[in-house]
Amino acid sequence: MDLQILLLLGQDGITxxxxxxxxxLALVLVFAVTRVIFIPQGExxxxxxxxxxxxxxxxxxxxxxxLLALGSTVAVLDGYRLLREKRFAKLPPLxxxxxxxxxxxxxxxxxxxxxxxxxxxxxxxAMLLVIPLGPMIYRVAFQPLASASVLVLLIVSIAVHxxxxxxxxxxxxxxxxxxxxxxxxxxxxxGAPLQGQTILxxxxxxxxxxxxxxxxxxxxYGKALRATAMNRTGARLxxxxxxxxxxxxxxxxxxxxxxxxxxxAPITTIYYDSGFLxxxxxxVGAIIGGLASYPVAALGxxxxxxxxxxxxxxxxxxxxxxxxTLIIPVLLWRSLTSKHIEEEEE
Amino acid sequence: xxxxxxxxxxxxxxxxxxxxxxxxxxxxxxGPAASLGIPEKNTIALLPTTIGxxxxxxxxxxxxxxxxxxxxxxxxxxxxHKVDVVIGSTTAPNSxxxxxxxxxxxxxxxxxxxxxxxxxPMDAKRYWVFKTAQNDAHMATALVQHMTDxxxxxxxxxxxxxxxxxxxxxxxxxxAEARKLKIVASERFQRNDTSVTGQILKIMAAKPEAVLIGGxxxxxxxxxxxxxxxxYKGLVYQTHGVxxxxxxxxxxxDLEGGFLPVGPMVxxxxxxxxxxxxxxxxxxxxxxxxxxxxxxxxxxxxxxxxAGVLLQNAIPQALKKAQPGTKEFRRALRDALExxxxxxxxxGIFNVTPNDHQGFDQRARVMVTIEKGTWKLTx
Numbered sequence: 001m002d003l004q005i006l007l008l009l010g011q012d013g014i015t016x017x018x019x020x021x022x023x024x025l026a027l028v029l030v031f032a033v034t035r036v037i038f039i040p041q042g043e044x045x046x047x048x049x050x051x052x053x054x055x056x057x058x059x060x061x062x063x064x065x066x067l068l069a070l071g072s073t074v075a076v077l078d079g080y081r082l083l084r085e086k087r088f089a090k091l092p093p094l095x096x097x098x099x100x101x102x103x104x105x106x107x108x109x110x111x112x113x114x115x116x117x118x119x120x121x122x123x124x125x126a127m128l129l130v131i132p133l134g135p136m137i138y139r140v141a142f143q144p145l146a147s148a149s150v151l152v153l154l155i156v157s158i159a160v161h162x163x164x165x166x167x168x169x170x171x172x173x174x175x176x177x178x179x180x181x182x183x184x185x186x187x188x189x190x191g192a193p194l195q196g197q198t199i200l201x202x203x204x205x206x207x208x209x210x211x212x213x214x215x216x217x218x219x220x221y222g223k224a225l226r227a228t229a230m231n232r233t234g235a236r237l238x239x240x241x242x243x244x245x246x247x248x249x250x251x252x253x254x255x256x257x258x259x260x261x262x263x264x265a266p267i268t269t270i271y272y273d274s275g276f277l278x279x280x281x282x283x284v285g286a287i288i289g290g291l292a293s294y295p296v297a298a299l300g301x302x303x304x305x306x307x308x309x310x311x312x313x314x315x316x317x318x319x320x321x322x323x324x325t326l327i328i329p330v331l332l333w334r335s336l337t338s339k340h341i342e343e344e345e346e
Numbered sequence: 347x348x349x350x351x352x353x354x355x356x357x358x359x360x361x362x363x364x365x366x367x368x369x370x371x372x373x374x375x376x377g378p379a380a381s382l383g384i385p386e387k388n389t390i391a392l393l394p395t396t397i398g399x400x401x402x403x404x405x406x407x408x409x410x411x412x413x414x415x416x417x418x419x420x421x422x423x424x425x426x427h428k429v430d431v432v433i434g435s436t437t438a439p440n441s442x443x444x445x446x447x448x449x450x451x452x453x454x455x456x457x458x459x460x461x462x463x464x465x466x467p468m469d470a471k472r473y474w475v476f477k478t479a480q481n482d483a484h485m486a487t488a489l490v491q492h493m494t495d496x497x498x499x500x501x502x503x504x505x506x507x508x509x510x511x512x513x514x515x516x517x518x519x520x521x522a523e524a525r526k527l528k529i530v531a532s533e534r535f536q537r538n539d540t541s542v543t544g545q546i547l548k549i550m551a552a553k554p555e556a557v558l559i560g561g562x563x564x565x566x567x568x569x570x571x572x573x574x575x576x577x578y579k580g581l582v583y584q585t586h587g588v589x590x591x592x593x594x595x596x597x598x599x600d601l602e603g604g605f606l607p608v609g610p611m612v613x614x615x616x617x618x619x620x621x622x623x624x625x626x627x628x629x630x631x632x633x634x635x636x637x638x639x640x641x642x643x644x645x646x647x648x649x650x651x652x653a654g655v656l657l658q659n660a661i662p663q664a665l666k667k668a669q670p671g672t673k674e675f676r677r678a679l680r681d682a683l684e685x686x687x688x689x690x691x692x693x694g695i696f697n698v699t700p701n702d703h704q705g706f707d708q709r710a711r712v713m714v715t716i717e718k719g720t721w722k723l724t725x
Contacts, residue, residue, distance in 0.1 A: 005547045005551065008543060008547055008576075009543060009544055009547065012541050012543040012544070015541075016540060016541055019540075166376070169376055169380060173381075173384075173592075174376075174380030174381035174383075174384055174563075175381045175563060175564045175590070175592035175593075175595075175596070176564040176565065176592070176596055177595075177596065178596050178598075193575075193576075195575075264540060267540070267541075268539075268540040268541060268568065269564055269565065269567060269568055269596050271537075271538065271564075271565075273378075273538070274538050274540070277536075277538045278540065308541075309541070309543065309544055310544065311544070312535070312539075312541070312542065312543070312544030312545055313544035313545070313547060313548050314544075316504075316507070316533040316534045316535060316544065316545045316548075317507050317533075317534040319507075319534075319535075319536070319539075319544075320507075320536060
């Protein structure tokens, strides 16, 4: 093995690691705020990438139907409660956000063929179609169970995952898709070719991570999320509604997922079920961070990416085995070094 | 009163069903093999609903590419739907799982999967099993032949880390060894992998003159794209598992110049007019594209079509001997299937014998290359 191969593998590992890092952050965020181990995180990656791909082939992506259906369900659930409590003033915004806007988006997609838009605009449309699914899923699947045990939430999370995979097959078909790269530039770095798209992935991920840092440190919503993560009851007493925190962190998780999907769609083929494995590798990273520490989770995810890349060179048949076996020593080390605090169950 | 009436209706309905021929179908319309199972399912809908003057009912179940579900499906088809014959399944593991149930109930089974172990070696169980897809060995011989014709001496293999990849590696290694072709690297990748950089770098370090990619469907495009990206200059071979239009769409211009063996159906329109398969292959292509749109046909649906072709030939013979729904009919149907002679299907000419329940010869494969985003017949 020479230096060039070493560099190429490292580059490959960092690119994948950057995506895993984003997902690991989303997983830590969702777990910290809502105690949900968010298995469907990877589905947002697949949905983001495949929605973009179907926009590019000029098809109306199936995502819009899911958006309409979920939006209407949310409107019915919340609308019923508002009517019963006679809070009529809140009704119009509820209907506009959950039914009106998706309907408008659907009308727009049918009126104007999306394949004529520039690439960046298609990416924005794809994000806008996928991101609202996050809070809607939270409202329908998790909010009614917000105080259930971690295990119940995990089971619901698996149910959501299976449902989304099934719908993905229905919407996007069994075959994979790839989107054209955002940039065709390529450089030479120490004799190894470096694709512009690869740099884009790493830079965009880094920017997003920095953006998240400022969001949590400087904005009122970010601080509210941190407060909820630290102490749910305390945050509630301070006037932070848990439902708002839940919806907000699911919105962020969906945004991170869809964004990652759009980033990697040009460098690999994405299938309706690709998201699960990508999400799982992000999960290994999140576990390294103990589902609590953001920086350690991100570094852990980078480690997963690098390990994956080098093991695919040395022992390609055992690549997944090596990557997922990493979790055992990590868990051992964590359980030996950290004090175990029993989760208080209500 | 109502109960009595519904009982009468039920009895009438069930007696009507008994007179028809029931064909059970279990295929993988969801799960990892969905891209193969969906065109098969679409094809079943095009099969004739009367054969030999008898009404034929097709009962289609999905096994989600899961052998346990496939076993459940065939049990259900036999016990609840009283089927006379079962078509299925899409993949080799699922087909193998179904054999025992078929044999216990003396029901003929027609598999659409590639692996030869489904019908070889012939024994008391495989007595009931037939198969419409070309054996992997058929295709591997064509590949190795093409390589030796091009004077290639060293070749690298990269395949799926599953039964498909392993099966191909075994077949290919066996034939390659016999033809003095040296395999210098053997790598694996997952269907869902986002990157194969590591494997490709290792292959390129071994400097093979050709690379064979043992994958099916769109995932097989990834290694070929990676080879191109890293500047590999040798020949790239694919297997017949990639022969659908989605593969071409996903791979784009990076696939140009790749070679693969396929069933003649894939390039039906390009076949010379004296090719014995041309007419029957075109018939299927025309029917499928009329129903599902131009360019929608793929080679996998052809295997389901061929199962229908076998049945259209065998059912009239079996009807002469026994009534549908009986044990005698199933036995007669099996015997008729085994006596298939010179029957042209979408993928080749069937000559089924007691020892060969597949029945294809070298007319069931052609080499094609990828040129300007379509399949082009070589030779």
